[in-house]
Amino acid sequence: MIRILLIGIALTFIGGLLFAPLAMVFVSGLEHGLGAWFHSFTDSDTGAAIRLTLLTAAIVVPLNTVFGICAAWCIAKFEFPGKSMLVTLIDLPLAVSPVVSGLIYVLMFGLQGWFGAWLQDHDISIIYAVPGIVLATMFVTFPYVARELIPLMQQMGNDEEEAAITLGAGGWFTFFHVTLPRIRWGLAYGVILCNARAMGEFGAVSVVSGHIRGLTNTMPLHIEILYQEYNYVGAFAVASLLSLLAVVTLIVKTMLEWRTGIRHH
Amino acid sequence: MSITLEQVTKRYQGQPVVNDVSLEVAEGEFFVLLGPSGSGKSTLLRAIAGLVDIQHGGIALHGSDVTHVGVRERGVGFVFQNYALFRHLSIADNIEFALRVRRMKSADRRARRKELLKLVALEGMDDRLPSQLSGGQQQRVAVARALAHKPQVLLLDEPFGALDAKIREELRRTIRVVQRELGITTVLVTHDQEEAFALADRIGVMNLGRLLEVGEPHTLYARPATRFVATFLGAANLLLALQGPDGIRVGSTPVDATGRQAGPAAREHEVVAVLRPEEVELAADRDQLATRYVGRATVEEVQFTGALERLRLRLLDNLAAIQHGADPAEARIEATRTQPEQRALPLRPGDTVVLGARRLHVLPTPLSSFVVHADDDDTARALHADPVLATLAARMKTRVATRAGGDETAPQSAAPGVAVLATGADAPARVGQLLRAGANEVLLLTGRAELPRQLCIYWMDNAARGATLAVAASLLRHLPAEAICVSAAPAARRDARRAAALRALLDARSEARAAHALETRTELLAGEMPQALTDYLASLDTPLLVLGASNAAQATEMLEGILRKLPDVPVLLVYRETP
Numbered sequence: 084m085i086r087i088l089l090i091g092i093a094l095t096f097i098g099g100l101l102f103a104p105l106a107m108v109f110v111s112g113l114e115h116g117l118g119a120w121f122h123s124f125t126d127s128d129t130g131a132a133i134r135l136t137l138l139t140a141a142i143v144v145p146l147n148t149v150f151g152i153c154a155a156w157c158i159a160k161f162e163f164p165g166k167s168m169l170v171t172l173i174d175l176p177l178a179v180s181p182v183v184s185g186l187i188y189v190l191m192f193g194l195q196g197w198f199g200a201w202l203q204d205h206d207i208s209i210i211y212a213v214p215g216i217v218l219a220t221m222f223v224t225f226p227y228v229a230r231e232l233i234p235l236m237q238q239m240g241n242d243e244e245e246a247a248i249t250l251g252a253g254g255w256f257t258f259f260h261v262t263l264p265r266i267r268w269g270l271a272y273g274v275i276l277c278n279a280r281a282m283g284e285f286g287a288v289s290v291v292s293g294h295i296r297g298l299t300n301t302m303p304l305h306i307e308i309l310y311q312e313y314n315y316v317g318a319f320a321v322a323s324l325l326s327l328l329a330v331v332t333l334i335v336k337t338m339l340e341w342r343t344g345i346r347h348h
Numbered sequence: 349m350s351i352t353l354e355q356v357t358k359r360y361q362g363q364p365v366v367n368d369v370s371l372e373v374a375e376g377e378f379f380v381l382l383g384p385s386g387s388g389k390s391t392l393l394r395a396i397a398g399l400v401d402i403q404h405g406g407i408a409l410h411g412s413d414v415t416h417v418g419v420r421e422r423g424v425g426f427v428f429q430n431y432a433l434f435r436h437l438s439i440a441d442n443i444e445f446a447l448r449v450r451r452m453k454s455a456d457r458r459a460r461r462k463e464l465l466k467l468v469a470l471e472g473m474d475d476r477l478p479s480q481l482s483g484g485q486q487q488r489v490a491v492a493r494a495l496a497h498k499p500q501v502l503l504l505d506e507p508f509g510a511l512d513a514k515i516r517e518e519l520r521r522t523i524r525v526v527q528r529e530l531g532i533t534t535v536l537v538t539h540d541q542e543e544a545f546a547l548a549d550r551i552g553v554m555n556l557g558r559l560l561e562v563g564e565p566h567t568l569y570a571r572p573a574t575r576f577v578a579t580f581l582g583a584a585n586l587l588l589a590l591q592g593p594d595g596i597r598v599g600s601t602p603v604d605a606t607g608r609q610a611g612p613a614a615r616e617h618e619v620v621a622v623l624r625p626e627e628v629e630l631a632a633d634r635d636q637l638a639t640r641y642v643g644r645a646t647v648e649e650v651q652f653t654g655a656l657e658r659l660r661l662r663l664l665d666n667l668a669a670i671q672h673g674a675d676p677a678e679a680r681i682e683a684t685r686t687q688p689e690q691r692a693l694p695l696r697p698g699d700t701v702v703l704g705a706r707r708l709h710v711l712p713t714p715l716s717s718f719v720v721h722a723d724d725d726d727t728a729r730a731l732h733a734d735p736v737l738a739t740l741a742a743r744m745k746t747r748v749a750t751r752a753g754g755d756e757t758a759p760q761s762a763a764p765g766v767a768v769l770a771t772g773a774d775a776p777a778r779v780g781q782l783l784r785a786g787a788n789e790v791l792l793l794t795g796r797a798e799l800p801r802q803l804c805i806y807w808m809d810n811a812a813r814g815a816t817l818a819v820a821a822s823l824l825r826h827l828p829a830e831a832i833c834v835s836a837a838p839a840a841r842r843d844a845r846r847a848a849a850l851r852a853l854l855d856a857r858s859e860a861r862a863a864h865a866l867e868t869r870t871e872l873l874a875g876e877m878p879q880a881l882t883d884y885l886a887s888l889d890t891p892l893l894v895l896g897a898s899n900a901a902q903a904t905e906m907l908e909g910i911l912r913k914l915p916d917v918p919v920l921l922v923y924r925e926t927p
Binding site: 260 | 397425430434436446449450497
């Protein structure tokens with residue numbers, strides 16, 4: 084009886100709070116039919132927003148993946164002074180509000196910022212331009228890969244790597260043939276989370292982007308603008324695309340978890 | 349020589365884990381490094397492979413120095429305790445890994461793989477993943493993988509650690525067969541003495557980072573040189589015996605014994621004898637005893653273990669002979685008997701028997717037991733609790749007796765064993781008395797809380813050198829400290845005394861190595877004794893001075909000079925009277 088009650092409460096909650104809004108996004112997007120939905124994407128500004136989002140993710144995700152592997156490797160395999168400090172620093176972007184993350188870059192690279200004058204002299208624009216968006220997104224998505232890999236690599240130990248070296252393998256050979264295959268599922272998981280966040284980030288990007296239509300609007304920013312212009316179909320069409328990405332990400336993630344689960348047993 | 353280690357030392361945070369180990373392993377030899385956990389044996393093995401760098405010393409493989417050569421270039425085969433197979437690769441890919449690194453052609457790789465799988469009796473397992481094999485099979489794959497690139501040296505780190513007894517034995521046989529077939533030089537690390545006996549051509553026993561003894565299994569078992577090896581290789585009863593001009597006595601009974609025959613001094617002194625449980629003879633009364641009588645005992649415990657019966661006995665007389673613990677009444681003798689022996693004389697707890705020794709082996713160790721000399725109970729208690737003495741007594745499994753003050757003035761009253769005194773202003777005078785009364789070794793304790801990290805060894809004249817080195821070697825088997833032999837000479841380079849002193853030090857080092865398997869550093873101090881020695885001791889972190897002398901007056905004078913400046917340095921005085 085209690086069991087049914089508890090399950091009922093949980094389902095109602097999930098249904099009301101999570102599923103219904105998600106369904107609402109798709110329903111609203113498709114309100115005027117598939118034609119209108121597709122039509123929304125023919126708008127050149129919408130296309131630009133999608134392209135910018137994809138570009139940002141394409142730059143940020145690989146960079147953060149490489150950084151995450153390096154950081155996890157250092158932290159898991161070596162002892163050095165300041166190690167716990169580094170671990171804390173990696174977590175910093177998760178603790179800081181995204182708006183603050185964006186503001187940091189405005190303070191550094193904005194016109195009144197530390198490097199502002201120098202950047203202007205050399206005709207480099209970072210804030211209110213694509214580099215600023217990339218930087219802010221990178222900052223926010225910094226910890227995802229590293230955090231996923233650190234416990235994994237710590238738990239694995241060095242045995243297989245040591246075995247590879249005694250068998251004559253060099254550093255790169257060992258990394259690509261021994262270490263990488265061992266961490267691949269954890270790494271994929273981290274990359275997916277990193278990507279999801281990179282595409283969906285609103286707060287930090289909103290501060291540095293300047294909301295220039297067709298130039299510095301990412302998908303989340305563009306949705307907000309469309310919404311504020313009472314273009315509900317357009318807003319929900321883009322929103323549903325973003326949500327679709329999230330849903331696909333979650334499905335892939337679940338599959339990976341299932342896969343790793345099998346490997347553990 | 350296939351593997352040559354020269355004074356290899358590895359420290360972790362200042363503490364030596366491998367301490368001055370020198371060793372030579374011959375071509376094609378199966379060498380087993382045996383020791384308890386934490387003895388440094390695995391670290392030493394990893395140092396040979398290059399997985400651990402060393403702070404001091406050298407490693408050579410097949411005559412070429414590889415001390416500063418990386419792991420890859422050393423090209424040894426290494427088998428890890430937990431297999432360390434590449435879990436994502438098939439057995440075939442695991443075995444071919446080293447060949448793939450070396451860019452061997454695929455057909456050759458396959459041929460080599462088939463050959464190796466046949467060698468370890470795992471044909472047809474090529475396509476399995478490691479997780480689909482049992483532990484024993486995985487370790488076979490690990491052995492095959494380590495052999496793939498035809499290394500000239502195979503190193504195995506506790507390879508059977510995680511396996512159950514039956515598979516262990518099977519795998520042990522496989523490894524022995526493979527090793528014989530390939531004739532590959534092999535070093536295996538284990539804490540299991542049975543495994544060591546079953547596999548080894550020679551065994552090296554390690555404890556506290558030092559390589560204590562190296563030898564063939566039966567020699568090490570029958571004639572160990574140290575307490576540790578005697579008790580670690582099989583069970584052993586350690587007895588205190590007296591060696592006089594006319595042989596060895598246990599208590600009042602003369603016995604036959606192997607080991608040390610000629611004593612250094614004419615006067616009687618205490619020695620440590622090993623009595624293996626299987627060499628204990630039990631009989632109903634003295635007349636039925638075929639061997640020398642040792643004492644009467646009651647049976648405390650009888651344990652049936654299949655082929656053998658294990659007994660614990662408490663000695664009723666001759667208590668002085670036993671030295672298991674500090675309290676002689678706590679001491680027990682262990683004995684094992686075969687089935688026929690059990691049938692001839694069935695025993696039950698509570699029975700009284702007489703005990704004989706079929707074979708007794710005297711250890712060449714110069715330190716037998718300790719006697720605390722103190723004027724009052726407080727001093728005695730403090731000395732008993734001193735970390736140096738407490739550690740030594742516990743690790744040597746020896747007796748610490750107490751003697752009330754004043755006794756040592758009487759002639760011939762120095763009890764056998766090392767005399768222990770509290771350091772202080774009157775210490776040199778009391779040492780003098782003890783030496784005149786017949787003491788051979790005197791330990792002066794300061795109550796310092798730390799165990800010594802350095803053993804500074806100095807002999808005042810060459811007559812005392814041999815004994816000093818022997819005592820230092822014995823001490824170092826029980827204390828994880830560095831050994832430094834010192835001598836002094838004027839700083840001027842041309843001075844002939846300098847050359848002589850240096851030669852004497854080098855002689856001493858080779859003597860220490862040859863006679864006691866002890867590796868030492870040498871330090872030639874500039875200046876005159878005792879000033880140079882006190883300066884040097886003051887520069888050390890937590891030293892203990894081993895001082896050798898053959899003249900009592902000179903010895904006490906030297907002690908006085910050192911103690912006045914450094915009252916907190918413990919000293920072990922080794923005194924050998926020149927005839």
